[in-house]
Amino acid sequence: VFTIKQTEKQIKTLRRKYAAIMEAYQDRQDATITFEQLGVDRLYVDEAHFYKNLSFTTKIQGLNATGAEKSTDLLAKIQYLNEITNERGVVFATGTPISNSMAELYTMQRYLRPSRLKSQGLYHFDAWASTFGQETTTMEIDPAGKGFRAKTRFARFNNIPELTSMFKEFADVKTAEGLKLPVPEYEIEIVKSDASAVQKELVDRLAERAKRIRQRNPIKLREGADPSSGKGMDNMLVVIKEGQSTALNPRILNADYEDNPTGKVSLCADNVYDIYQKTTAQKSTQVIFCDQSTPNSKAPYNVYDDLREKLMERGVAKEQIAFIHDYDTPAKKEQLFAKVRKGDVRVLLGSSDKLGVGTNIQNKLIASHDLDCPWKPSQIEQRFGRIVRRGNENKQVKIFRYVTDSTFDSYMWQTNETKQRFISQVFTEQIPVREAEDVDEFTMTYAQLKAACTGNPLYKEQFELRNDLQKLEAERAQYLDDHARMENQLNVHLPVAIKTADSFVQALRADVNTLNAHSQDESLVLQGETYRTPEEIGKAFAECARAIYDGQLTETPRGEYRGLKVSVVRGDKRGMEVALTGMSSTRFPIGLTTPEENASRLANAPKRIDEKLASAAAELDRLHQEVKDCKEGLVKPFAKEEEYRAKTRRMNEVSLQIEEQNRKEERAETKGLEQQNAATR
Structure with a gap:
């Protein structure tokens, strides 16, 4: 809770910052x-x-x-x-x-x-x-x-x-779906690599290290580590980073490990070379994203150099492979991007950040390769946006995502997918769920790390259920929103709309009957005078309109035509109009210089009223059909309600089982610590 003392301290800090800014401004005020x-x-x-x-x-x-x-x-x-x-x-x-x-x-x-x-x-x-x-x-x-x-x-x-x-x-x-931009169609292919014996052993060690950290008994990472200060001691940040490196290539941690011919780096090299060969004539290009083990480091092994060597061994020319890290100025980067756009450089490697905002290389991009999973959903979007982008000359492109089983990979991809799905709801016309997990940067608790490493089927089932339920909840929210809208239509809007539409139809029908009853008499009575020919009728309207417009006539000219009342009035746009009124009203403008046209408009008025009646009757029928549709819709249950309930029940069961397993493990750990402490005493 903020105390007065803390507030005063914050005010002093802000004033000090403000004073420093103003002092710097005063020093250069003359030139600023x-x-x-x-x-x-x-x-x-x-x-x-x-x-x-x-x-x-x-x-x-x-x-x-x-x-x-x-x-x-x-x-x-x-x-x-x-x-x-x-x-x-x-x-x-x-x-x-x-x-x-x-x-x-x-x-x-x-x-x-x-x-x-x-x-x-x-x-x-x-x-x-x-x-x-x-x-x-x-x-x-x-x-x-x-x-x-x-x-x-x-x-x-x-x-x-x-x-x-x-x-x-x-x-x-504005979303890509809404804008319908001319971007290529894309296919995402998950390339799975089985964990090697070395990777499985390292993952087991990571789980054990995380357990020791949780027990406040971390291992020493180097000689001279100080347990009292924590310097040189193991911690969860190191465990998570090494877990990511293990999934990518264990040689990042120890260059002496044997190369894995079925690991992610080798599989990526195979896919890149296969596409490279098939698209030589088009000079199509590819981009490889990897946020770890970047070049120009002092480490004895890095993924970038290894991947380049593997590509060259397969037949890719060295000059057609580039690392974004070698281009450290905007001018150099633009020169590189121009080469990629032309197809002179056909394979470009970089990180999410270095190949993110401002990177326009899409012209010939045929494939994108995600060697690792970035930390945030937004970085995945940035990677995606390099290839699925307007200006790409390819109609279809491919996105490869490489995953090593039984490592952190699957967990990170699934977590980011869930978060991205939620973010997308905010920016689309979908009905957002009422609540959801936050989309903060990826972190792992001990339980989550254990879930990623142990292969416990309950954790996998829990993750799948969570994803399924999130989709079902969004669909259910849409159903409930539609249900509420139909109830409102049925009980509030439609009764009023039908009553109004029915009254309008009845009024128009009465006017049509009146016009039909006087169909033999085409004369106009206006201001007590009778006009029979089109020329007389047209001139009469024009003279009345001019008199009103000039201020010579202050009263509204009135009369009758085929049983309906006629009046000459000012229109909404300062012009003059004829209003033909019975149970409904129909208007048309008066032309001051075209008398015959005025008469023609009057003669066509009955036809316009007929058309209005047909349109109003069709609208009334549509409203009655909407009532029927709403009634039918309201009795329809949510189509996936049983699936939703079953998966909700199963989710609760699985969560309880996992909690019970964790409690048993915690009790065993606590007992072990107590015995250890008793022995040391």
Whole structure:
């Protein structure tokens, strides 16, 4: 909880920062033009997600509330522009407004629609968080591995439909599906590699190391490690990183391990060379993403050099293989990208970040290879966007994703897929689920690591059930929304609409009957005078209209035509009109210089009323059919209700079994620790 002392301390810190900024400004004031002096009244920010790290004040302990200076600077400029443009002077453009957490929507709202947050009482982060988030505080091993620390994070977000609605008030969301851009069709192929004996052994060791960390008895990673300070001691961050390296290639950890001819690197080389051969005539290109074991390091082994050697052994020319890491300036990168676009470089290797934003190499890309799984869903999207992109001359492309069984790979891909599916709901017309897990950067608890390593079928079943239920819940939410809409239509909208439509049909039918009863008399009576010929009728309308327009006639000219009342009135657009009125009303404009046309419009009025009657009757029939459809729809159950209930029950059963297994293991570990402590005493 924020105390007065803490608040005063924060105020002093902010004042100190402000004073430092102003002092720096004063030193160069003579040569500085301020933002206000530039006269800017519109600001366009591309790749706006780079400014998502905005500081905020919170009472929630454990959250990282510090921000980046560039984000604070941008906020100051935007606040100025919002003030002078009524929040209409800033445009953000980004393909990934959410990358780490749903809380980033709060940042977007602070930038672009602060007035909405204030009007809803949600301007302060804690108020926003209490409305849309469920934070949880758990005890986790500290990075040193020698103790526990409290970690607060948003485990789940709720009221998602309302949050999405607020976001879309100022966000113009364009998806690939909605835009229907001319991008190639794509196929995703999962390339599975069986874990080698070395990988299985390393995974078992990782599970044991994680267990020891959990017991606060981590191993020493090097000679001279200090258990009291934690330096050189094992920790979960190291375990997770080594787990990823093990899945990619154990030689990253120890170059002396034998090369695995059926491992991910070799399988990738086979696929790349196969496509390279088949597309030589077209000079098609390929991109390989790998965020680990990058080149130019001092390590005795790295995946990049190994993969290049394997490709060259198979027959790919060395000059047609490039590493993005060798091109360290914008000019050099653009030269490389130009070669890839032409097909002079046909295989490009890089990381998610280095080949992410600003990389335009799609022209001849025929295949993309994901050697490892990145940390965040947004990075997967960036990889995907390099190849499935407008400007690719290929009609069909392939995306290969390499997974080593019984390692961290499957767990990371499944976790990211689940998070990406949730993010996508926010930016589509689908009905969002009411609550869902947050999409924060990938982390692993001890239980999750164990699930990824042990091969326990319950963990696999739990993950599959969770994915299935998320899809079913989205479909069920759509069904319930449709059900509520039909109830509202049936009970509120349709009765009123049918009553109105029926009255309109009856009025038109009465007017048609009146016109038919006077079909033999085509004369017009206007202002007490009778006009029989088209020329007389046309001139009479024109003279009345001109008299009204000139102010010579103040009363509305009235008369009769085939049993219906006639009047000459001013139209909505300052012109003059004839109103033909019975139980309904039909109007047509008066031309001051074309008398015969006026008469023709009057003669055609009965036909127009006939057409209106046919249209109104069809609309009444449609409304009655909608009533029937709604009644039928309301009695239809959710088609997958039984599947939803069965999988929900099974999910609860599996979760309870896993919890019981974990409790038994914890009791055994506790007993072992007690015996160990007793022996040392």
